[in-house]
Amino acid sequence: MKIQSKLTLSLLALSAGVLLAAGIFSALTLETYFRSRIISELETQAQQIEFVIRTMSVSDTDRYNHLQQFAHTANLHLTLIDKSGIVIFESDLPLEQLSAVENHLQRSEVQDALRKGRGISTRHSSTVNVEMLYLATSLTSVFPEASGFRNAAILRLSIPLTHVDQVMSDIRTKILITSIVVLIAVFIASIVISKRVSRPISEMTSIADLIRSGNLDRRIAVRSHDELGELGKTLNSMIDKLNDDISKLKKLERVRSEFLGNVSHELRTPIFAIQGMLETLLQGAIDDKEVNRDFIGRALRNTQNLNHLLGDLIEISRIESGDMKMSFRYFVLQEFLEQLITEMQPLAQQKGVSLTLTDAVSNSEVLGDKERLKQVMVNLIDNAIKYTKTGGKVNISTIPVDKAVKITVQDSGVGISEEHLPRIFERFYRVDKERSREAGGTGLGLAIVKHIVEAHGSKVEVESEAGKSSTFSFILKT
Numbered sequence: 112m113k114i115q116s117k118l119t120l121s122l123l124a125l126s127a128g129v130l131l132a133a134g135i136f137s138a139l140t141l142e143t144y145f146r147s148r149i150i151s152e153l154e155t156q157a158q159q160i161e162f163v164i165r166t167m168s169v170s171d172t173d174r175y176n177h178l179q180q181f182a183h184t185a186n187l188h189l190t191l192i193d194k195s196g197i198v199i200f201e202s203d204l205p206l207e208q209l210s211a212v213e214n215h216l217q218r219s220e221v222q223d224a225l226r227k228g229r230g231i232s233t234r235h236s237s238t239v240n241v242e243m244l245y246l247a248t249s250l251t252s253v254f255p256e257a258s259g260f261r262n263a264a265i266l267r268l269s270i271p272l273t274h275v276d277q278v279m280s281d282i283r284t285k286i287l288i289t290s291i292v293v294l295i296a297v298f299i300a301s302i303v304i305s306k307r308v309s310r311p312i313s314e315m316t317s318i319a320d321l322i323r324s325g326n327l328d329r330r331i332a333v334r335s336h337d338e339l340g341e342l343g344k345t346l347n348s349m350i351d352k353l354n355d356d357i358s359k360l361k362k363l364e365r366v367r368s369e370f371l372g373n374v375s376h377e378l379r380t381p382i383f384a385i386q387g388m389l390e391t392l393l394q395g396a397i398d399d400k401e402v403n404r405d406f407i408g409r410a411l412r413n414t415q416n417l418n419h420l421l422g423d424l425i426e427i428s429r430i431e432s433g434d435m436k437m438s439f440r441y442f443v444l445q446e447f448l449e450q451l452i453t454e455m456q457p458l459a460q461q462k463g464v465s466l467t468l469t470d471a472v473s474n475s476e477v478l479g480d481k482e483r484l485k486q487v488m489v490n491l492i493d494n495a496i497k498y499t500k501t502g503g504k505v506n507i508s509t510i511p512v513d514k515a516v517k518i519t520v521q522d523s524g525v526g527i528s529e530e531h532l533p534r535i536f537e538r539f540y541r542v543d544k545e546r547s548r549e550a551g552g553t554g555l556g557l558a559i560v561k562h563i564v565e566a567h568g569s570k571v572e573v574e575s576e577a578g579k580s581s582t583f584s585f586i587l588k589t
Contacts, residue, residue, distance in 0.1 A: 123297060137286065145278065157266055160181075196215045200263070218245075224248055224249045230246075230247040230248075444587070447484075452507065468508070488507075488520070490557070490560050491520040499525075520582070568588070
């Protein structure tokens with residue numbers, strides 16, 4: 112076989128191998144991602160539905176229809192099952208037809224939920240003739256008597272996988288078309304290049320075989336500046352980019368999965384609350400003067416919380432991506448803190464909390480980004496005021512240390528349990544989720560504080576005791 116033919120076939124085989132591996136990797140990764148995302152969303156929806164049932168307050172005759180209407184509005188397929196496997200609610204069936212539904216005790220997801228607390232299964236549904244994903248969760252405690260579903264032990268949600276299958280089919284088609292186009296381009300290029308290649312072909316073939324086998328650590332030695340040399344440079348660049356892209360994809364997938372799960376949960380809470388209030392208003396409460404203003408006010412507060420959350424998300428994204436630039440300058444710490452106390456005093460007075468400053472550094476100057484440090488202090492003081500009861504105290508103090516100043520924010524609030532302290536600076540971590548949301552927290556404030564303080568070469572220290580007080584402190588260079 113001629114050298115030209117050998118080179119052409121080698122390049123085609125190499126490209127096909129790389130494209131095939133990339134296509135399979137991409138398809139499998141995306142399919143896994145879509146399925147995990149669906150499961151995560153179903154878990155969130157299960158928690159929301161459990162909350163709706165526990166807080167549902169309607170007449171005996173309307174309980175079943177009310178829950179069925181809610182499931183249809185949310186586009187959910189919901190089933191409630193008791194411990195013996197008897198279906199006591201089915202969103203797609205009227206109450207009078209439940210007796211004809213077969214026992215669900217032996218369903219794999221139900222068995223797993225009873226044993227482990229959660230069960231997931233995928234199987235073909237003969238009823239709708241599509242592949243379905245089922246998520247079943249066991250209830251930690253029985254529903255209230257007023258809900259009408261006190262016997263429920265398992266809450267199960269299901270969703271058809273037709274959409275995921277359609278998306279994956281479309282992705283595979285695009286990958287195939289792209290691969291064919293790339294292979295045609297490689298074929299044409301190889302014919303042109305192979306005519307001018309003679310002596311280095313052996314080395315090129317050897318390196319290509321290594322790359323095809325998945326070894327991306329080797330590089331082609333470029334000894335000339337002709338077309339072969341340029342090809343060597345291009346292949347080396349391609350390998351480097353592929354290595355870099357694979358690393359970025361792995362990191363991006365991990366971060367994206369965690370981020371989407373957290374953001375989805377945080378956004379759904381206020382959105383679900385707003386939706387519930389608006390639905391209640393539309394169902395007649397808007398004509399009740401004692402109720403409508405209260406519900407509209409609550410909806411407004413939830414939209415404000417959404418706005419704060421989005422603002423903090425943008426801020427922490429800028430910080431973690433490196434887009435936020437610091438401007439370090441010396442400034443007088445005492446003047447900075449006095450101005451901050453003045454600005455925060457109305458909030459403290461509104462809460463009935465004493466806000467004071469104990470300054471032991473006089474007119475000492477510290478080095479830092481004044482605006483970003485203001486953001487740190489506002490977050491810390493705001494948290495201290497929120498979690499301090501009326502009549503309590505919040506004190507900001509400064510203590511000189513070795514060529515630096517230690518700034519402390521101490522409150523007489525509810526404190527933080529020891530088991531929560533290592534995680535309070537994580538994104539979206541809340542010690543008390545309900546209380547944090549009621550106070551207007553986004554779950555990102557302390558994460559922003561941590562990043563800004565670390566950008567100043569320091570570290571936020573925290574000391575706290577549940578039911579007594581919390582103390583946050585960090586050091587700035589003088």
